[in-house]
Amino acid sequence: xxxxxxxxxxxxxxxxxxxREAMTKAYTSQTSKIIVCGGTGCVAGGxxxxxxxxxxQMENNGxxxxxxxxxEPHDNSIGLKKSGCHGFCExxxxxxxxxxxxxxTKVKVDDCNEIxxxxxxxxxxxxxxxxxxxxxxxxxxxEIPFYKQQTRVVLEHCGRIDADSINEYIAIGGYEAFEKALxxxxxxxxxxxxxxxxxxxxxxxxxxxxxxxxxxxxxKGERKxxxxxxxxxxPGAFMDRSIMEGDPHRMLEGMMIAGVAVGAQxxxxxxRAEYPLAVRRLMNAIAQAEELGLLGDDIMGSGFSFRIxxxxxxxxxxxxxxxxLTASIEGxxxxxxxxxxxxxxxxxxxxxxxxxxxxxxxxxxxxxSKGAKWYLSIGTPTSPGTKxxxxxxxxxxxxxxxxPMGTTLRKIIFDIGxxxxxxxxxxxxQIGGPSGACLTKDHLDLPLDFDTLxxxxxxxxxxxxxxxDSHTCMVEVARFFMHFTQNxxxxxxxxxxxxxxxxxxxxxxxxxxxxxxxxxELLEELSDTISNTxxxxxxxxxxxxxxxxxxxxxxxxxxxxxxxxxxxxxxQKLKKIYIDPLTCKGCSACSRKCPVGAISxxxxxxxxxxxxxxxxxxSCMATCKFNAIKEA
Amino acid sequence: MxxxxxxxxxxxxxxxxxxKQSSIIAILQTIQEHxxxxxxxxxxxxxxxxxxxxxxxxxxxxxxxxFSLEKKGKYVIKFCDGTAxxxxxxxxxxxxxxxxxxxxxxxxxxxxxxxxxxxxxxLGACGLAPVMTVNDEVHPAMTPDKAMEVIYSxxxxxxxx
Numbered sequence: 001x002x003x004x005x006x007x008x009x010x011x012x013x014x015x016x017x018x019x020r021e022a023m024t025k026a027y028t029s030q031t032s033k034i035i036v037c038g039g040t041g042c043v044a045g046g047x048x049x050x051x052x053x054x055x056x057q058m059e060n061n062g063x064x065x066x067x068x069x070x071x072e073p074h075d076n077s078i079g080l081k082k083s084g085c086h087g088f089c090e091x092x093x094x095x096x097x098x099x100x101x102x103x104x105t106k107v108k109v110d111d112c113n114e115i116x117x118x119x120x121x122x123x124x125x126x127x128x129x130x131x132x133x134x135x136x137x138x139x140x141x142x143e144i145p146f147y148k149q150q151t152r153v154v155l156e157h158c159g160r161i162d163a164d165s166i167n168e169y170i171a172i173g174g175y176e177a178f179e180k181a182l183x184x185x186x187x188x189x190x191x192x193x194x195x196x197x198x199x200x201x202x203x204x205x206x207x208x209x210x211x212x213x214x215x216x217x218x219x220k221g222e223r224k225x226x227x228x229x230x231x232x233x234x235p236g237a238f239m240d241r242s243i244m245e246g247d248p249h250r251m252l253e254g255m256m257i258a259g260v261a262v263g264a265q266x267x268x269x270x271x272r273a274e275y276p277l278a279v280r281r282l283m284n285a286i287a288q289a290e291e292l293g294l295l296g297d298d299i300m301g302s303g304f305s306f307r308i309x310x311x312x313x314x315x316x317x318x319x320x321x322x323x324x325l326t327a328s329i330e331g332x333x334x335x336x337x338x339x340x341x342x343x344x345x346x347x348x349x350x351x352x353x354x355x356x357x358x359x360x361x362x363x364x365x366x367x368x369s370k371g372a373k374w375y376l377s378i379g380t381p382t383s384p385g386t387k388x389x390x391x392x393x394x395x396x397x398x399x400x401x402x403x404p405m406g407t408t409l410r411k412i413i414f415d416i417g418x419x420x421x422x423x424x425x426x427x428x429x430q431i432g433g434p435s436g437a438c439l440t441k442d443h444l445d446l447p448l449d450f451d452t453l454x455x456x457x458x459x460x461x462x463x464x465x466x467x468x469d470s471h472t473c474m475v476e477v478a479r480f481f482m483h484f485t486q487n488x489x490x491x492x493x494x495x496x497x498x499x500x501x502x503x504x505x506x507x508x509x510x511x512x513x514x515x516x517x518x519x520x521e522l523l524e525e526l527s528d529t530i531s532n533t534x535x536x537x538x539x540x541x542x543x544x545x546x547x548x549x550x551x552x553x554x555x556x557x558x559x560x561x562x563x564x565x566x567x568x569x570x571x572q573k574l575k576k577i578y579i580d581p582l583t584c585k586g587c588s589a590c591s592r593k594c595p596v597g598a599i600s601x602x603x604x605x606x607x608x609x610x611x612x613x614x615x616x617x618x619s620c621m622a623t624c625k626f627n628a629i630k631e632a
Numbered sequence: 633m634x635x636x637x638x639x640x641x642x643x644x645x646x647x648x649x650x651x652k653q654s655s656i657i658a659i660l661q662t663i664q665e666h667x668x669x670x671x672x673x674x675x676x677x678x679x680x681x682x683x684x685x686x687x688x689x690x691x692x693x694x695x696x697x698x699f700s701l702e703k704k705g706k707y708v709i710k711f712c713d714g715t716a717x718x719x720x721x722x723x724x725x726x727x728x729x730x731x732x733x734x735x736x737x738x739x740x741x742x743x744x745x746x747x748x749x750x751x752x753x754x755l756g757a758c759g760l761a762p763v764m765t766v767n768d769e770v771h772p773a774m775t776p777d778k779a780m781e782v783i784y785s786x787x788x789x790x791x792x793x
Contacts, residue, residue: 040755040756040757040770041757041759041760041772043770044757044760044763044769044770044771044772045760045772088759089757089758089759089760090759092759232756233753233754234754235713235714235715235716235718235753235754236714236715236716236754236758237754237756238754238756238757238758241756273661273698274752274754274755274756275756276768311657311658312657312658312661313696313698314657314660314661314696314697314698314699315696315697315698316695316696316697317753328657329654330654331653331654331655331656331657331692332692333691333692333695333696334695334696390758392715392716392719392758392759392761393715393716393719394719398716398758398759398761399759430715433715464715466715466716466719468719472719480715480718481715484753487753488753490695595727595728595731595732596731615727617724617727617728617776618724619724619728619776
């Protein structure tokens with residue numbers, strides 16, 4: 001955490017404007033900025049050590065290094081910052097150099113000396129740290145194909161600003177929209193601006209945000225609440241984590257504007273406990289806003305009071321569902337309830353509640369600042385704006401991306417994502433996590449937006465895109481997701497509790513080679529029943545991965561059930577591993593590596609595998625220097 | 633006679649989170665941060681302090697994955713089995729570690745109380761897949777060998793004490 005500068009509390013609009021002016025001056029007077037990525041990914045790669053090392057070296061060299069924005073501008077100072085996630089975790093730890101816009105990738109502590117000597121002292125680029133594709137070198141971050149084709153609206157600050165500094169956020173125009181909403185707009189104007197922008201909930205459903213706010217604004221009740229859903233439980237999704245870590249103030253600002261619009265005085269952020277860094281950054285951001293007087297009683301003398309609390313999740317996927325989430329904040333088990341009444345009428349503590357996800361709140365301030373018209377100019381007519389996606393799986397550039405709604409899968413996977421990783425061919429992409437569906441080659445040119453996907457039985461979900469290649473077995477993928485949902489079923493309603501268990505059993509026996517005739521049809525029947533009768537969204541959508549893989553890859557299911565074969569060669573139990581006696585030199589390396597002692601033999605004679613013991617982990621194959629271990 | 637349980641940690645948690653029923657999750661989390669599990673003594677104590685039934689507290693503690701009623705090892709190692717990690721081979725790593733440490737999906741903690749092996753559905757660090765964490769410190773791009781190296785180095789450190 002950067003050292004907090006004691007700034008006097010803001011008591012009026014003028015105070016905020018004065019502070020902004022001072023901070024903008026300080027920010028622009030920094031001749032250059034060194035921004036070290038402090039996101040979860042880069043921290044794991046050692047970025048904090050890089051930050052400390054750069055700081056020490058710059059100080060030892062007598063350079064005027066500034067780790068936090070001072071009130072008085074210092075000429076020729078060099079800003080050193082820890083930012084949030086850049087989204088290009090694969091290439092981390094990342095260091096960005098401004099004003100040149102260079103991006104250094106895979107930086108190590110040993111590189112710090114060269115960065116200080118060359119870049120900071122002489123303004124030269126350390127080319128060996130720049131990003132390359134083949135012989136092509138991309139020094140500037142914006143020129144890298146991964147970034148070049150993105151449109152960063154919600155993520156624009158992620159990786160650019162010090163995520164622990166409210167002053168820096170204010171310096172680049174932060175809390176301007178809140179100021180506008182509080183002093184220049186009537187609550188009805190705010191709601192209608194959001195309605196006009198046609199902003200739709202980024203958590204998956206795509207419900208119009210303006211409509212939701214309108215309902216809560218009109219609802220009767222002494223207390224109203226603003227709740228931010230940061231329970232990003234979909235495996236393979238990390239958009240919300242990156243926003244909370246990289247630009248926490250923007251999310252707070254969105255919640256505060258919502259508070260003004262609907263007349264709420266309290267807000268809650270529900271964050272997964274699996275995101276410790278996001279929790280820390282949010283707590284710090286709230287403390288800073290309280291200290292400045294942007295949160296609390298009678299904010300800037302406006303008469304509006306607002307406070308934000310953090311509720312940490314305790315590891316239940318179902319709590320991403322609205323009514324389960326509010327139950328959890330109330331200190332109960334995360335059970336969903338029957339709807340209606342909706343959360344907008346009976347939400348948190350039985351009061352009218354605005355419940356939106358992180359990305360939605362993070363979009364609000366820009367719509368208020370730049371207007372609905374600007375927002376409508378991005379994306380498609382019915383799904384305007386941008387969407388952040390987490391691109392993972394068998395793809396070259398794993399990471400976080402943001403594109404206008406309506407961008408095609410082809411562009412995302414092949415242009416931004418850099419195509420497939422390894423030698424596999426593109427097979428499918430799972431969109432929307434365990435509640436979503438798979439899209440195939442046939443869908444590559446489909447525009448990704450709420451309505452188009454709904455038409456083909458898929459959904460955007462929160463934005464996880466898991467790319468799968470020809471080595472991935474689709475039946476195993478379906479089993480994986482069913483295992484996840486079954487494990488996370490809260491157990492309240494029978495269709496989900498019992499139905500997902502039975503579906504998982506069937507899928508398990510299919511991938512183990514024990515599938516029976518009629519199993520595929522039984523899966524379809526169960527899917528239909530569960531979708532129609534489960535209580536909440538988690539249950540209703542649980543069969544989606546199974547339905548869509550059967551629809552698109554029925555032949556793979558049939559091969560497992562009837563021929564007991566896995567066409568992708570992934571299902572361990574259907575693999576037969578043997579040692580080719582002609583190639584084996586009898587070195588015993590494999591038998592020493594085998595975790596279950598399934599390989600035996602005499603030294604210098606061919607070894608053999610006991611298939612009854614073998615767990616098909618493949619570690620012997622990776623060990624053998626002579627490629628003697630093969631799959632049948 | 634078992635030693636009397638020291639409730640000072642529980643009292644601290646109550647003071648920090650607020651002694652009200654809606655704070656029960658935060659209170660349990662704070663207690664668990666200290667003990668790494670929820671000792672059974674805290675249930676009747678909290679029930680009296682918060683004026684709620686022990687059964688309700690127990691229902692919350694068992695509903696949420698993160699709470700543990702069993703003692704955990706000194707090092708809690710979590711393997712991510714989210715989609716991205718799964719696709720890049722997290723299962724063989726987990727199997728190797730479990731078999732070498734002699735633990736299973738049911739028996740999660742080693743006999744010497746040093747390691748607890750758990751799985752977690754997604755840590756949101758998909759760019760680093762497969763991922764493992766040791767007491768919340770993230771280790772990226774694991775392989776069975778790399779994971780065992782980390783574990784052995786911890787073991788060596790402990791043996792040296």
